[in-house]
Amino acid sequence: MKLNHDMKILIVGLGLLGGSYAMSLTKQGYHVKAITRSHASVEYALDEGLVEYATNEVEESVVSEADLVVFALYPHVFKEWVEEYQKFFKSGAIITDVTGVKSCIVYDIQNILRNDVEFIAAHPMAGRERSGVQNSDDSIFRGANYVVVPTEKNTSDAIELCRNLGEILGFARISELSPEEHDKIIAFVSQLTHCIAIALMTCQTTPHLEEYTGDSFRDLTRIARLNDDMWSELFLLNRDALINEMNLFEGELDRLKSLLLAGDREGLREMMRYSTSRRAIFDKPET
Amino acid sequence: MKLNHDMKILIVGLGLLGGSYAMSLTKQGYHVKAITRSHASVEYALDEGLVEYATNEVEESVVSEADLVVFALYPHVFKEWVEEYQKFFKSGAIITDVTGVKSCIVYDIQNILRNDVEFIAAHPMAGRERSGVQNSDDSIFRGANYVVVPTEKNTSDAIELCRNLGEILGFARISELSPEEHDKIIAFVSQLTHCIAIALMTCQTTPHLEEYTGDSFRDLTRIARLNDDMWSELFLLNRDALINEMNLFEGELDRLKSLLLAGDREGLREMMRYSTSRRAIFDKPET
Numbered sequence: 016m017k018l019n020h021d022m023k024i025l026i027v028g029l030g031l032l033g034g035s036y037a038m039s040l041t042k043q044g045y046h047v048k049a050i051t052r053s054h055a056s057v058e059y060a061l062d063e064g065l066v067e068y069a070t071n072e073v074e075e076s077v078v079s080e081a082d083l084v085v086f087a088l089y090p091h092v093f094k095e096w097v098e099e100y101q102k103f104f105k106s107g108a109i110i111t112d113v114t115g116v117k118s119c120i121v122y123d124i125q126n127i128l129r130n131d132v133e134f135i136a137a138h139p140m141a142g143r144e145r146s147g148v149q150n151s152d153d154s155i156f157r158g159a160n161y162v163v164v165p166t167e168k169n170t171s172d173a174i175e176l177c178r179n180l181g182e183i184l185g186f187a188r189i190s191e192l193s194p195e196e197h198d199k200i201i202a203f204v205s206q207l208t209h210c211i212a213i214a215l216m217t218c219q220t221t222p223h224l225e226e227y228t229g230d231s232f233r234d235l236t237r238i239a240r241l242n243d244d245m246w247s248e249l250f251l252l253n254r255d256a257l258i259n260e261m262n263l264f265e266g267e268l269d270r271l272k273s274l275l276l277a278g279d280r281e282g283l284r285e286m287m288r289y290s291t292s293r294r295a296i297f298d299k300p301e302t
Numbered sequence: 303m304k305l306n307h308d309m310k311i312l313i314v315g316l317g318l319l320g321g322s323y324a325m326s327l328t329k330q331g332y333h334v335k336a337i338t339r340s341h342a343s344v345e346y347a348l349d350e351g352l353v354e355y356a357t358n359e360v361e362e363s364v365v366s367e368a369d370l371v372v373f374a375l376y377p378h379v380f381k382e383w384v385e386e387y388q389k390f391f392k393s394g395a396i397i398t399d400v401t402g403v404k405s406c407i408v409y410d411i412q413n414i415l416r417n418d419v420e421f422i423a424a425h426p427m428a429g430r431e432r433s434g435v436q437n438s439d440d441s442i443f444r445g446a447n448y449v450v451v452p453t454e455k456n457t458s459d460a461i462e463l464c465r466n467l468g469e470i471l472g473f474a475r476i477s478e479l480s481p482e483e484h485d486k487i488i489a490f491v492s493q494l495t496h497c498i499a500i501a502l503m504t505c506q507t508t509p510h511l512e513e514y515t516g517d518s519f520r521d522l523t524r525i526a527r528l529n530d531d532m533w534s535e536l537f538l539l540n541r542d543a544l545i546n547e548m549n550l551f552e553g554e555l556d557r558l559k560s561l562l563l564a565g566d567r568e569g570l571r572e573m574m575r576y577s578t579s580r581r582a583i584f585d586k587p588e589t
Binding site for chain 2: 140141142159160162188190192197200201203204205207208209210211212213214215216217218219221223224225226227228229230231232233234235236237238239240241243244246247248250251254257258260261263264265266267268270271272275276278280283284286287288289290291293294295296297298299
C-alpha cells in the first residue's frame with residue numbers, strides 16, 4: 016500500500032516534527048489536517064498554509080475521515096490520546112508516530128488499540144535545536160535516516176505504507192528495526208550524545224570560555240540546548256539501555272586515559288586511526 | 303606595531319593552517335613566501351598562487367629577509383627548526399606560531415632564541431577535518447577565535463603585531479591567555495572533545511549503525527577523523543591537563559547517570575535547563 020493523493024492525513028501534535036511533516040506533505044499536494052493543543056500553533060499552521068485545516072479540539076469528524084494518522088506527541092500523551100479518542104478512528108485506519116523510544120510504547124499502543132486499526136511505529140531521525148511548529152522545516156529530512164519499527168502484529172501493507180511515507184518526506188535511508196534493537200541503538204546514537212553535550216556544558220564554569228572555543232566544541236554541544244521536558248521523559252523511558260551505553264562509552268574514555276597515562280603514543284595513534292577509518296561510514300549521503 | 307604591505311612574511315610549514323594563512327594574506331596583497339618539506343605542497347602553493355615563492359630548502363636568503371615568520375609545524379619539529387636555522391633570522395624579526403599546546407613549547411623557544419628576535423605565540427582556533435595545504439580555505443577564520451599567548455618576555459609591540467595578524471586573517475574574537483591558562487582551556491574545549499569523538503567511534507561496532515544515526519551523532523563525531531600523528535603528540539604534550547578535564551567530564555556524566563538511576567526527573571530537567579541556558583553563549587558570532 017502506498018500513500019496516494021486521495022487519502023486524508025491527520026497529524027496530531029504540531030511541534031517541530033509534526034509541523035515539518037505537514038509542510039512537506041502539503042507542499043506535495045496531500046490532504047493534511049491537524050489537531051494540536053495550542054491556539055498559537057493552530058493559527059501559525061493555518062497562516063503558513065502548512066495544513067488545510069487545524070483545530071484545538073479533538074473533532075470526531077476530523078479523526079474519523081483520516082486514513083493515516085501521524086502522532087507527534089510526547090509518549091505518555093500519545094497513550095492517553097489513543098485510550099480516550101480511538102473510538103473516533105475510521106475502521107481500517109493506519110496510525111504511525113515519531114516517538115524517540117519504542118519498547119515502552121509500541122506494545123502498549125498495539126495492545127489497547129481497536130482490532131480494525133493498525134499502529135506501525137516509526138522514528139524519523141531528524142530534528143533541530145529549536146522546537147515548536149514555528150521552526151518547521153521540511154529540509155531537515157533530506158539526507159536523514161528513517162527507521163520503521165514493526166512488531167509481529169504488523170501487516171506488510173502497513174509497513175509498506177509507513178516506508179512510503181518516509182520516502183515521500185525525502186529521507187535518504189529507510190530501515191527496519193525491532194523495538195528492542197531500536198532502543199539500544201537510539202540509546203547510543205542519540206541519547207548518549209545528548210548526555211555528553213549536557214555534561215560538557217555543566218562540567219566547566221570558566222568565565223569567557225566562549226572566547227576560546229573552536230568548531231569542535233560548538234559541534235559537540237549544539238544539542239546541549241534541549242527541551243528538558245521531552246528529553247527527561249525519553250531518557251527515563253529508556254533508562255537501562257542508556258545507562259549501559261554510558262558505561263560502554265566511559266570504558267573507552269578510560270582506555271584512552273590509560274594510554275595517555277602510560278605515554279603509549281603508538282596505542283593512541285592506533286585508536287585514532289581506527290576512529291578515523293570508522294568515521295567515514297557516517298558521512299551524510301549527498302543529496 | 304601593525305602589519306604593513308612592505309613587510310616580508312614567511313610561512314614555515316604549508317599544511318592546512320599554513321596554507322590558509324598564506325591564502326588569506328596573499329589575497330590581501332601581503333608579500334608571502336613559504337618553506338615546506340613536501341615537493342607536492344610547494345607545487346600546489348605556487349600553482350594556486352597562495353604565495354609568491356615557495357621552496358623545500360631552508361634558503362638563507364628567504365629566511366633572512368622575513369620581518370614576520372609564522373611557524374605551522376608540529377611542536378617538536380618547530381623546536382628543532384629554530385635550533386638549527388635561527389642563525390638566518392633577520393635581527394628584529396618577529397616569529398609566531400599556530401601550535402595547539404603552549405606551556406611545553408613557548409618557554410623553550412623563547413629560551414633558545416637569539417636575543418634580537420622575538421617569539422610571540424598564538425593559537426588560531428580554526429581547522430577542518432581534512433589536513434594538508436590542498437584543503438586550505440581562508441574562510442575557516444571567519445567567526446572563529448584567535449588566542450595570543452604572551453609571556454613576560456614579550457614586548458607590547460610584538461603582542462600588538464600578533465593581534466593585528468589575527469584581525470587581518472578575519473578572526474571574530476582575539477584574546478590573550480598565559481601558556482598555562484591556554485593549555486588548561488584547550489584541554490577542555492579541544493582535546494577533551496576529540497577524546498569524546500574517538501571514544502564514540504571505538505565503543506560500538508554494531509553493523510549498519512550509519513543507517514540509524516541523526517545529525518547529533520554526526521556532529522559529535524565529525525572530529526573523530528583526525529591526524530593521529532599530530533593529535534597524539536598534542537595529547538601527550540598536554541597530558542596532565544587533559545586527564546584532569548577527562549576526570550571532570552566523567553564526573554558530570556556520572557552525576558547524570560545517578561539522576562537517571564534514581565529516576566529523579568526534576569534533577570535531570572534542572573541539569574538540562576542549565577545546559578540549555580549555558581549553551582547560548584557559545585554560538586558563533588554572526589559574520
